[in-house]
Amino acid sequence: DAKTTQPNSMESNEEEPVHLPCNHSTISGTDYIHWYRQLPSQGPEYVIHGLTSNVNNRMASLAIAEDRKSSTLILHRATLRDAAVYYCIPRRPTLQFYFGSGTKLNVKP
Amino acid sequence: NAGVTQTPKFQVLKTGQSMTLQCAQDMNHEYMSWYRQDPGMGLRLIHYSVGAGITDQGEVPNGYNVSRSTTEDFPLRLLSAAPSQTSVYFCASSYVSPPYEQYFGPGTRLTVT
Numbered sequence: 468d469a470k471t472t473q474p475n476s477m478e479s480n481e482e483e484p485v486h487l488p489c490n491h492s493t494i495s496g497t498d499y500i501h502w503y504r505q506l507p508s509q510g511p512e513y514v515i516h517g518l519t520s521n522v523n524n525r526m527a528s529l530a531i532a533e534d535r536k537s538s539t540l541i542l543h544r545a546t547l548r549d550a551a552v553y554y555c556i557p558r559r560p561t562l563q564f565y566f567g568s569g570t571k572l573n574v575k576p
Numbered sequence: 577n578a579g580v581t582q583t584p585k586f587q588v589l590k591t592g593q594s595m596t597l598q599c600a601q602d603m604n605h606e607y608m609s610w611y612r613q614d615p616g617m618g619l620r621l622i623h624y625s626v627g628a629g630i631t632d633q634g635e636v637p638n639g640y641n642v643s644r645s646t647t648e649d650f651p652l653r654l655l656s657a658a659p660s661q662t663s664v665y666f667c668a669s670s671y672v673s674p675p676y677e678q679y680f681g682p683g684t685r686l687t688v689t
Contacts, residue, residue, distance in 0.1 A: 499676070510580075510666045510680030511619065554618065563634065564668075564678065566611075566618035 471555050476571040479545045487540040487570055489555030494535055498557040501564070502529065502540050506551045511566075514540065514553070550574045578602050580681035582667050588687045589657040597652040597684050599667030605679075606672045608650040612636065612663040613683075619666060625650055626672055657688045 472490040479485040491500065502514040515522055515529045517538070522529040528541040542549055554569040583598045601608065609624035611634075621634030625644040639661060641653040650669075654661060667681040 499674070501676075503678075510668070510683050511678075512680065513677045516677070558676065563621060563624060564609075564619075565621065565635070568618050 471557065471567050473553075473555055473567065473570045475568065476573065478573045478575065479542075481547060481574055481576050482544050485542040485545045485549070485572065485574075487542070487553050487555075487572065488537065489539070490537045491555065491557045492536045494557045496535075500529070500531060500535075500538050501556040501558050502527070503554045503556065503566075504549075504551040505554070505569070506548075511554065545572075545574045547574050547576060580667055580669055580679050582665075582681035582684050584684060585682070586685050588689065589654070590689055591658060593657050595654050595657065597654075597665055597667075597686075599650045599652065599681060600648050601650075601667075601669040601679070602648065603669060603679065604647060605669035606647070607676075607678075608644065608667065608669045609634070609678075610640070610642065610650070610652045611666045611668065612661075613666065614663050622652065622665075654686075659688045662686060662688045 499516050499518050501516040503511040504514050505511045515524055515527050517529045517531050530539045552569040552571050554566050580601045606627045610622040611619040613619045620636050622640050623642040625631045628644050631642050644650050665684045668678040670676050670678040
């Protein structure tokens with residue numbers, strides 16, 4: 468399974484954009500890149516996923532490098548509610564998810 | 577539509593006791609899974625199922641049993657609880673077709689003394 472490298476923690480100011488990076492240099496051609504986040508004392512929740520092209524949804528944008536060895540989750544305007552641990556998960560179509568340690572995002576008012 | 581529900585929310589066991597953590601979903605998802613999360617760590621996959629009657633092991637299956645007799649339910653059994661199994665347990669479900677978005681339950685906090 469593809470290994471991921473994410474910063475342990477990041478900090479952002481409220482209302483500003485946040486770019487959360489993820490390196491997945493061993494990703495295979497069939498791995499989707501999923502992002503989940505976990506708010507304090509809750510189960511993880513889906514944020515976004517992509518394969519090759521950049522993706523947008525109501526929560527965030529996902530920018531995928533051309534070689535697919537890295538991706539960036541973009542929160543366009545961080546709110547206090549976005550403070551969470553963000554997990555980047557390259558996932559093969561075997562249905563198994565392997566979570567790493569993620570990036571803890573702190574949002575300052 | 578309740579999504580994924582887990583019971584109990586909290587449980588304290590003594591070493592050697594057994595118990596079953598319950599998980600149910602009402603979204604007709606084929607795929608269900610169990611994770612554990614130790615303090616300050618990410619989630620680790622224990623067991624998963626792609627449909628009734630079909631289960632398989634994840635990263636950390638030792639000490640746990642599962643069965644899947646219906647689409648809706650996926651109970652996790654601790655056979656003989658150990659302090660190392662103190663953790664928060666999450667159940668999740670999804671369809672087996674893209675985009676594989678998983679829905680997680682609220683978790684069960686288990687303490688083994």
